[in-house]
Every structure is written in structure tokens, then in C-alpha cells.
Amino acid sequence: xxxxxxxxxxxxxxxxxxxxxxxxxxxxxxxxxxxxxxxxxxxxxxxxxxxxxxxxxxxxxxxxxxxxxxxxxxxxxxxxxxxxxxxxxxxxxxxxxxxxxxxxxxxxxxxxxxxxxxxxxxxxxxxxxxxxxxxxxxxxxxxxxxxxxxxxxxxxxxxxxxxxxxxxxxxxxxxxxxxxxxxxxxxxxxxxxxxxxxxxxxxxxxxxxxxxxxxxxxxxxxxxxxxxxxxxxxxxxxxxxxxxxxxxxxxxxxxxxxxxxxxxxxxxxxxxxxxxxxxxxxxxxxxxxxxxxxxxxxxxxxxxxxxxxxxxxxxxxxxxxxxxxxxxxxxxxxxxxxxxxxxxxxxxxxxxxxxxxxxxxxxxxxxxxxxxxxxxxxxxxxxxxxxxxxxxxx
Amino acid sequence: xxxxxxxxxxxxxxxxxxxxxxxxxxxxxxxxxxxxxxxxxxxxxxxxxxxxxxxxxxxxxxxxxxxxxxxxxxxxxxxxxxxxxxxxxxxxxxxxxxxxxxxxxxxxxxxxxxxxxxxxxxxxxxxxxxxxxxxxxxxxxxxxxxxxxxxxxxxxxxxxxxxxxxxxxxxxxxxxxxxxxxxxxxxxxxxxx
Numbered sequence: 001x002x003x004x005x006x007x008x009x010x011x012x013x014x015x016x017x018x019x020x021x022x023x024x025x026x027x028x029x030x031x032x033x034x035x036x037x038x039x040x041x042x043x044x045x046x047x048x049x050x051x052x053x054x055x056x057x058x059x060x061x062x063x064x065x066x067x068x069x070x071x072x073x074x075x076x077x078x079x080x081x082x083x084x085x086x087x088x089x090x091x092x093x094x095x096x097x098x099x100x101x102x103x104x105x106x107x108x109x110x111x112x113x114x115x116x117x118x119x120x121x122x123x124x125x126x127x128x129x130x131x132x133x134x135x136x137x138x139x140x141x142x143x144x145x146x147x148x149x150x151x152x153x154x155x156x157x158x159x160x161x162x163x164x165x166x167x168x169x170x171x172x173x174x175x176x177x178x179x180x181x182x183x184x185x186x187x188x189x190x191x192x193x194x195x196x197x198x199x200x201x202x203x204x205x206x207x208x209x210x211x212x213x214x215x216x217x218x219x220x221x222x223x224x225x226x227x228x229x230x231x232x233x234x235x236x237x238x239x240x241x242x243x244x245x246x247x248x249x250x251x252x253x254x255x256x257x258x259x260x261x262x263x264x265x266x267x268x269x270x271x272x273x274x275x276x277x278x279x280x281x282x283x284x285x286x287x288x289x290x291x292x293x294x295x296x297x298x299x300x301x302x303x304x305x306x307x308x309x310x311x312x313x314x315x316x317x318x319x320x321x322x323x324x325x326x327x328x329x330x331x332x333x334x335x336x337x338x339x340x341x342x343x344x345x346x347x348x349x350x351x352x353x354x355x356x357x358x359x360x361x362x363x364x365x366x367x368x369x370x371x372x373x374x375x376x377x378x379x380x381x382x383x384x385x386x387x388x389x390x391x392x393x394x
Numbered sequence: 395x396x397x398x399x400x401x402x403x404x405x406x407x408x409x410x411x412x413x414x415x416x417x418x419x420x421x422x423x424x425x426x427x428x429x430x431x432x433x434x435x436x437x438x439x440x441x442x443x444x445x446x447x448x449x450x451x452x453x454x455x456x457x458x459x460x461x462x463x464x465x466x467x468x469x470x471x472x473x474x475x476x477x478x479x480x481x482x483x484x485x486x487x488x489x490x491x492x493x494x495x496x497x498x499x500x501x502x503x504x505x506x507x508x509x510x511x512x513x514x515x516x517x518x519x520x521x522x523x524x525x526x527x528x529x530x531x532x533x534x535x536x537x538x539x540x541x542x543x544x545x546x547x548x549x550x551x552x553x554x555x556x557x558x559x560x561x562x563x564x565x566x567x568x569x570x571x572x573x574x575x576x577x578x579x580x581x582x583x584x585x586x587x
Contacts, residue, residue: 113515114419163489165461169494176520
């Protein structure tokens, strides 16, 4: 019989106590693994959302609402335009990999609601825009044939509202222009879901906006100095620079405050669980002083007793830790739903990633903490003097 | 059982987003206009629960539900209208595919199922002006499901109201199909219960 089988027998003698201690450890492992998984998952998801935008910097005319939602809030007014020449000027920067011009147009539709509303159309380049937004997938059809086609691509929600499918006609109110729906996008979880895309040349022609842009998306080369590029763009007259790197920093700043609080709570949970482990193992040692004395009198060394108690501690921590990890993996989606409810902004995709790396990190913390908690009881057990223990003096 | 339900709810969430309902843009304002004298409303969400119910509705309509967005998963929003504690009617809307865009047709009904008001909330059409006119809306007042029983949405025969537009068919027929569907759904959800 080795020390491990003795340790497991000892644990099984007090099943309820072992189960309660392992349960406490499981809960703190769950909290820790979920938090570590959230920490990785949130940043990954945010990076993915920003990458999915296709461009890292957006250039618009100063004061121009560059999102359809803002445009609608302003009743379709307030659009400002840049000269198309700016594309060449921006593309000449060595950091720029590619640019995509956009031209937004709002149209008042008197037949929406009681008093009418604004319908917004986004003119995009038929070549560069799909290349940058590779994450967009089609439910039906595909992108327009060229920049002057009388075709439209509808985001998922826009298509639902307009009840459009590929091949259907779409009428632009006010000007009476008919488009053919060339494609309907799958839901992407971004503002593209509510957007009606038209070829940029068609928007220019329909609304007499030759040589004008409302926005320019800029994709930066990998590893290029975005700050240096942004500083040069700030010097351009009458344009505003929207940096998605800044947006990411701001969001991460907001979330890191919440993460710090939750991490502190998780650590408190770990400390409480470890105190429980120390208490349980110490009680177990004190109850078995006589037994330990007999083992020592039979020739066991203090180091053997030390190892025996630490083995018991490690077994309880491993049992609780693995259960906690399973719980964290099983409830990841539920925890994600709760996180989305409370967070001011939650990117699309998995927010909590419980993978091998996260699990190993959480288990390492729990095992290290557990073993540290078992050191004192193990030391007390190792110091037991056989004769005194058998007399029941200790 | 509760845990099972929770898991089902979580894992089926993606499918729940697959269909869009038809809500009033501004219920407080719109209900006051459609039901003058009402003092409040309650919102109830309903759905076509079974394939058998869908088949019955399609048979009564005389046409199949079709397209990407007209399916069994569509949720319906019913506004129950109150004057103090008395229920004085209903407002219910449906989406309908039109020639050039989505059409949202709302009906205000009294407790017996008679149309008190007709309202097209959204319409993209070359005949939008005529179909959203007060004169066209007035033709629906006093009608009920029995007036639409013989109306065939495929051929447009036996229409209980006149086409206000000079060109035949088109979105006029789509609007009438939406009205008949709306009345059948109200009968299934409320009046035949």
C-alpha cells in the first residue's frame, strides 16, 4: 500500500466533508476559469469585430454623420462630402494597404410611418468593399456586377423589413429608381445588417454626386505604425479621422474596470476556498493524531507523513478543480448571456473561451493555492511524536 | 424540466431571431389615433404554433405562406385596447411582400372583429399615394372576415374594396392579401377561441 492509496482511503472515510470541500474549490475554479475565459474571449471578440470592419481608420468630412443610425437621427440631413481626390492622397501613404470609398445618401420616404422617415443608402465600391469585408456572407445571391449596375445588396435586417429576396425589385422612394436585389446578406451582428448597399457609381448618378465621398475606409498594412498615419491624416484639411484603434482602447478601458472588480471577487472566492481546504485538512490531521503516531512507530518518516497529507490535499483540489472546469465549460454560454446583459458594449461571437490554456491556468492557480493551504497541516502531521500521539497528549 | 427548458431556450435562441414580426412604430401615438378614446393597451405576442394551424390558415387564405420571411416562425404582436378596465378592441398588423418592398398593414378591430380603422404603416410602391389615402382606408371600415371569405388572393377575384389606383393588380392585391391574412390570424388567435 503506497501513500496515495492511504490518502484516497482517508478522503473516502469522510465523504461529506470531502465533497463539501471539493464543492467549494469547484465553485472558485468555476469563477476563476470563467473570468480568465472572459478576459481572453472579450478581447478576441473585440479584435475580431474590428478586423471584420475591414478597415482600421475611417476618414469622413468634418461633421459628417458616418453611420446610417446617426443620419436617420438627423432626419437625413447633415451629410457632408469630401472630394474624391482624397483617395489618391491617402493611398500614397506607405502604411496604407488599401482604401474603399463610400457615399451615403439619405432619402425621405413619405410612406414610412405616419409622417414619413428617412431611408439611407450606402454606395460602396464593387471591388474593394467586398475584399475588405470578407466576413460578410450571403444568404442569397452575391455582390453587384459593377459600380454602375442598378443593383442592391441588402443586410439581413434590411431585407427582412423590405421583405426582399435576390431577384426582387427595390424602389428608391422620391426618385422612383428601380433596383434589382442581387444579394441578401446573412446576419453579421454589425451595423451592416440594417444597411442597403448600392454600387457607388449608381448612387453618384442617381443623386448627382459626381466626384464626392462621405467616407473613406482605410486598411493599414500589418505591423505599420497606425499612429504615424493618423497624425498625418489629422493634418488633412476639413476631414475627421475615426480611429478604430482608439475605439478599441476606449472600450477595453471601460471593460477593464469591470474585469478588475470581478477578478478581485474571484480571488476572494479562491482565498475562501483555500481557507476551507486548510481547515478541512487540519481537522483531518488532528482527528488522526493517534493513527499518524502508529504509522510513524511502524517506521514511517516525517517526510512520508508530510507527503501523505499533501497528497490528500492535492486530490481534493484536483477533484474540485476538474469539476469546476467542467462546470465553467458547461455554463459558458449562460455566463456569456449574463455578461452581455450587463456590459455596456459586447462584441459578436464567443465572449467566454474555456480552452486548454484557460483551463490549465485556472487549474494551476487552484492546485498551487490548495497545496500552499495544505503545507501547514502537513507540517503539523509530520511533527507528530508517536509516543505522545498514542498517549493522546496532542 | 426547467433546466431542460433553459437549455432549449439557450440553444434555440439563434432560430428565434430568424423571423421578424410587425410592430407599431410608436404604439402610444398610433393607438390613440386608431382608437380614439382608449385609455391604455396591453401587448401580447402570438405565433402560429403548429403545422396543422398553418395549413388551416393557408387553406382559409387560399394561398400558401411563401418567401423567406413568411413562415411558421413569425411572431405576431397583438395590441389589446382598453378604456379603463373594459377591453374595447384590438390592433394587429402583418408584414406582406410587395412589388418593391415590405408592406405593413394594421387593422383596428372592435371586439366582434369588425374593422374600425385600416392603416398601412410602411409601403414602398408606385401606387403608395393612392393606397395610403384616407379614401382607400375608409373602404375597409365596417368590413369583417366574412366580407373576405370569397376573396381569392391569387386571382384578385371578389375583392370587397375598389382599387384606388389606375393600374390593376400589383400592390393593391398584396394589400388585400395582407388584410385577409390579418383577419384570419385574428380569428385564429382571438375570435374563435
